[in-house]
Amino acid sequence: MIRVGVVGASGWAGASHLPALAGLDAFEVTAVATTNQASADKAAAAHGVPRAYIDAGTLAGDPDVDLVVVSVRASGHAEVIRAALGAGKHVLSEWPLGVDAAEAEDLARAAGTAGVVHAVNLQGYQSPDARYVADLIAAGTIGRLESAVLVAAGDPLGGPRIAPELAWSTDPAAGTSLLTIMAGHFLATLDRMAGRLVEVSARLPRPHDHVAVTGTGRTVPNGVPAQVLLHGVLENGAAASVAVYGGSGSPDGFLIKLVGSEGAVTVAPTRPGTYMHWTDWDIRVNGEQVQVPDDYRTVPFDPAGGPVANVAAVYQ
Secondary structure, eight states: OEEEEEESTTTHHHHTHHHHHHTOTTEEEEEEEOSSHHHHHHHHHHHTOSEEESOHHHHHHOTTOSEEEEOSOGGGHHHHHHHHHHTTOEEEEESSSSSSHHHHHHHHHHHHHHTOOEEEEOGGGGOHHHHHHHHHHHTTTTSSEEEEEEEEEEEEEESSEEOGGGGGGGSGGGOOSIIIIIIHHHHHHHHHHHOOEEEEEEEOOOOOSEEEETTTTEEEEOOSOSEEEEEEEETTSOEEEEEEEEESSSOOOEEEEEEETTEEEEEEESSSSOOTTTSOEEEEETTEEEOOOGGGOOSSSOGGGOTHHHHHHHHO
């Protein structure tokens, strides 16, 4: 049994990590932490967790915690991760690992030196749909892969308006943007299916110097991109083209097209308003819909229910 402490239990973790862990027999959540005792107690009660803390260091020092899950804002990841490593605990961090590449590299080195198991939560990489498409490509179903195209919406980030609870994200120092969050998750999912990028040329358009804060009548300075436009070459020599665009509402979907020498695989959402790393897919080979075999779905969650299934797959 792996005993888990979740830092940031009242936010994203409450809708993903905690229910995912509750459905897996190999894990037991023994502690949670938030920024104040009332919210920590509430999260603990909601998920049947015995201990609630307001300090990540105290949680990491709990002898009944083996693995620390880091689910706070990206700008707070480093502090929590270093506390966990200092206590000799394994770490699963939400993506992105750090606010920039230098911080991420430093944290990865520290984790390696600590000798613990460590990972980031890019749940699209463990999506059963992505794994199935990867196997279709590897089996030569469409011949040799020649081109990979990905177009996806990254709402609610990157648009001319931002929700009040996300207004802080327009500062690049926060580490939370269309580039760092959405494009990161989407590119990891593409990586799983089509292979790694080995050459990249990219642009990050930023048409909005200020963005409106929805419902407040005010604006805030904006230093983050509204689009991520990428061209590159995959490790097998195939061309890749990626466009991630921002908006102000719920995402209107995604399209992936993998073209080979003998055909094509296309991927689209099964329902509107979902991200590719959260849900199951409509997969077609040369225009004919195919179903993901049941043995790819190895966790006790319905992928139609949101991100819990793929997050559970990461833990598994």
